[in-house]
Amino acid sequence: MNRFLLSLLIPLCGFLSCNAPENPSGHITDFSNLLLPAPISGGFKMEEYWIWGGSAIKSPDGQYHLFASRWPKQYPFNQGYVYHSQVVHATSDKPEGPYTFKDVALPRRPGYWDGKMTHNPTIQQWEDTYYLFYIGSTYEGESPDADSLRKIRKIYKKPAYKNIRIGVARSTSLDGPWERLDSPILAPQPNGFDSVVVTNPAPYINEDGSVDLIYRTHIRGTGNRLAYARADHPLGPYRRVIQAPISTAIVEDPFIWKQDSTYYILAKDMEGSITGEKHAGVFLTAKDLTQWTLGENPKAYSRTVKWTDGTQTVQGSFERPQLLIQNGRPTHLFAATADGPGGFRNANHTWNMVTPLKQSE
Template sequence: MIKRRDFIQNSVLASALLLMPEFSFAAGLDTGKVSAFAKKLKPVGRALEMEGYYVWCNSPIYGPDGKVHLFFSRWVAKKGMGGWLNGCEICHAIADTPESEFKYVETILAPRGLGFWDATTCHNPFITELDGKYFLFFMGTSNGKTDTKRIGLATAPSLNGPWARPDEPLLLPGDTGAWDDHCTTNPAVVKHDGKYLLFYKSWNSKEYQESKHPTIRGNRKYGLAIADQPEGPYIKYSGNPVIDFSGKGDNAQMEDAFIWTENNSLNMICRDMGVYNHEYGLLMNSKNGTKWSKPEIAYYDAPHYINQPPPAPHLRKYGRFERPQILLKDGKPTYLFTTSQGGKYMTASPFIFKIEH
């Protein structure tokens, strides 16, 4: 991993923003309150850069061996950025510490081919330990298109497997016309008050098909499904969606949620998609998962923390951090794992922040 000092940005603007105690101001955008969380972030740098691959969706967990186990998605670089939807696999890597070298171990889940619900991709891994067993929630597609994205669940007695792979999805979309009739994706799961809460992203197919936005189609919202045991069945909350920013106008939305419990509260970190901009992260909290606080800024865009060379022409999401996932130790956030386009191969790789207390 490249040394931290090579990533710290030296611009006067970045320093000034860090000194602002409560608010961040961006030209032409709403003012957003800066969370206490954002002020604790210290960039470590890129990790797990793999020649010939895009690396995305990095979900970390401490193992019983004291090492950091990372479950991530990757696809061959020749497919371009769109390979996540048609040709992605989920892999396992291990490092001695969050700031040491991650080494690829094996591929856990790969597309199974014609006839399977996860025939064309395996993506969005989220690893967690619940009740002494390991659960790997993920998303698969059957035709390489967004309308067959479905959440699934693989289980294992150990982080090293063996992984029992599901023959059917864990959570299906809603009926035609429902807010979530297009797909289920981006799973985030937490145990709370004896129940298992599964948060998922979806949107409406008609909105998706009729969207006039050049790059963002539909309006992504988050729903909640609840189970008595981690394997399910998960029953959708009747008041869904629990997060809906469409009322703000300009197709404001969010995605990539990660949920954890701390200070008797549920906390969510996610990627902004138009609430303040399309480069920041958002932070919210809730007592029960159904009503969430007004979003604060969880982290900034990449230029706030690091200097990078100009992007290659094929990288259109350059300069932002996506898929935020938190490495917890004894229930406390210790490191923030994101993914970001760029790096020495001009593809994508994890970018890690230390959370200082």
């Protein structure tokens, strides 16, 4: 049995049969074969801000709307997002962009669970309503200044990080206003396997409005893992399908979609043990969301990017993968990217980039 597949099944013993599932015969067997050169002038950037992530959708009038995270560059990248990020909204006439900033979709709202930070958005539509999934946080006191943030080395031990929760907002217009819930849809379980953090929501809304939500947690002593919750409606309530991770592989930044009765995930290979390249993309398939197997080619993408002008670069970051889905098919890959040699402390610029995809048969 494939070593990775075995590791996927280990957490499920006691919950499900540990027999190896049949290999899903999904429509896409090698995601990397779909990648086309990335437009040099595409995506979304703002010179005075760190830009991270990016989730796009097409509106009825043919315009493309992108939701991303931003925070001022005066703050250090890794510490700054926890305290100062906001979900913003940008638009373009073309799916690859460039996208132009339009407004702050989810600003601060003091007194709530997401009162001082919103981040990592994913936009979905069900019937005539748009649902914007995201993470948020709050904390006591004033937001720390740039000098104070630079002195923080273990951001994950701070209340601002520990208070991260997953939420959802809704609107009948991509221009808002967005109606937010008073409470998060998912929070850490104090004594559960995901007690450290719940973050990076990856929702898939089914035709009946039920939601399959893959999210990232952290298991003490072992690292990042993916987990699975479900709800009968986008607004919840959400329940853990399994009280354990759905994978022992060290991955994060999942994106989930369904095509031709097969589910797919793109995720970030934290150590490179799956793809052979640290922080490259992992491609997974499933018929049963509790039992995932690697795609025929497990490497979905590399940090080595080919551009439309014929050049090739190794990006410092290429993560938070999300897809633009049109007519039930992925047409463009959106990713957070950075310059520099790699590592959040070594980037001078971050932005959202877009890679067009060949259309599967």
